[in-house]
Amino acid sequence: MKFLITGGAGFIGSAVVRYIIENTENSVVNVDKLTYAGNLESLSSIEASERYNFELVDICNSAKLEKLFVKYKPDVVMHLAAESHVDRSIDGPTDFIQTNIVGTYTLLEVARKYWSSLSEKKQAGFRFHHISTDEVYGDLGGPDELFTETTPYAPSSPYSASKASSDHLVRAWMRTYGLPTLITNCSNNYGPYHFPEKLIPLIILNALDNKSLPVYGTGEQVRDWLYVEDHVRALYKVVTEGAPGETYNIGGHNEKMNIEVVQTVCDILQELRPQSKRYSDLITYVEDRPGHDLRYAIDASKIQKELGWVPEESFETGIRQTVEWYLNNIDWCQRVQDGSYQRERLGVAQ
Known part of the structure; x- marks a missing residue:
């Protein structure tokens, strides 16, 4: 199959x-405008x-x-392009509205027109998979509650509101036009190649540089942590085996608690890169x-x-x-931190 991602x-x-x-034996067309979070070095192992x-x-x-769409004639669209950093959405929501809402609408319309031109057999096999977040549900009340696929939406930030909007658009395009869509809502991802503004890579790199480790509030915010490679296996299973029109929640x-995550990272660093002053001493509450x-x-x-998917990694192993x-x-981290990774972006753009 041909995947447009x-x-x-x-x-x-x-x-x-x-x-x-x-x-797999499938082919991939990677469509990206290479904002600050896009890094082609993360694809060096397969770019050839x-x-x-x-x-x-x-x-x-x-x-x-x-x-x-005319050039590559994709069988599958996997839509991951999004502005995703909550703090950035609070400081400047415009990009989030543009990319996450207008961009999703634009992609849906182009995909719909392309899909409408296909043969009946090709139409039946086509899939539009929209990758979203658990943040569209807002936060949970009691300690035993869980987000399900039918949990009402109650987004709290400009980021999550923009993703909620894009989810609604995807469902509407299936209900109104018949476009075969799927939606997945995932919990917090972590793993290799994560941009350093996010919690776990930020803590790792700040600790190595002997900088403060900022923790919001008391650090008691609870997240469900999902190793990125487990998430990817789930996404592939959904787009190849899931039923059109369905939503699947993916969790780890x-x-x-955030403070537990930070403390765990500090403990592992202390074991692998021991130093006299403990990394945990750098924790600062903001x-x-x-x-x-x-x-x-x-x-x-x-x-x-x-679909028979379960995560393979525990938080401890991941x-x-x-x-x-x-x-x-x-x-790789230093090239991201000093901005030199963007030279490749500029080279591609030229």
């Missing part, structure tokens, strides 16, 4: 591209594959998208961000029962692999 140079997107090229193509295109540009079964949800937790029983990856790939 938007946002394939991002953290989760690049993991999806690597997985498909390395583990004859089954891989990269296209520098903004998903808000319908004319260019239409040309890509690993609820941890003012909580506005509208910060207290707890997210996923009920992933549907995808387990219907976080150790993650810390080890960053320690072994400091050069």
Whole structure:
């Protein structure tokens, strides 16, 4: 099959591209406009594959998208392109509205027109898979509650509101036009190639540089942590075996308070890169961000029962692999931190 993947140079997107090229016979067209979070170095292991193509295109540009659909004739669209950092959405929501809402609408319309032109057999096999977040559900009340696929939406931030909007658009395009869509809502991802503004890589790299380790509020916010490669296996299962019109929640079964995550990273670093002053001494509590949800937790029983997916990594195994990856790939981290990774973006753009 031919996969058109938007946002394939991002953290989760690049993991999806690597997985498909390395583990299947399918081909991939990576469509990414290479914002600050897009990094082609994350795809260096597969960029020479004859089954891989990269296209520098903004998903808000319908004319260019239409040309890509005509050129590559995809069987599957996996839509991961999104602005995703909550703090950035609070400081400047405009990009989130544009990319996450207008971009999704634009992609849906181009995909719908393309799908309408296909033969009946090709139409039946086509899939549009929208990758979303558990943050659309807001936060949970009691300690035993879990997000299910029917939990009402109650987004708290401009980021989650924009993703909720895009989810609604995807469902409407199936209900109104018949476009065969799927939606997945995942919990917090972590793992290799994660941009350093996110919690776990930020803590790792700050600790190695002997900088403060900022923790919002009291650090008691609870998240369900999902190793990115487990997430990718789930995404591939959904798009190849899931039923059109369905939503699947994907979680790691690993609820941890943020302060527990930070402390665990410090302990692993102390073991692997010991120093006289403990890394945990660098923890600093900072003012909580506005509208910060207290707890997210996923009920992933549907995808387990219907598609047979369960995460392979526990938080303990996944976080150790993650810390080890960053320690072994400091050069990649430094190129992201000093901005030199963007030279490749500029070279592609030229």
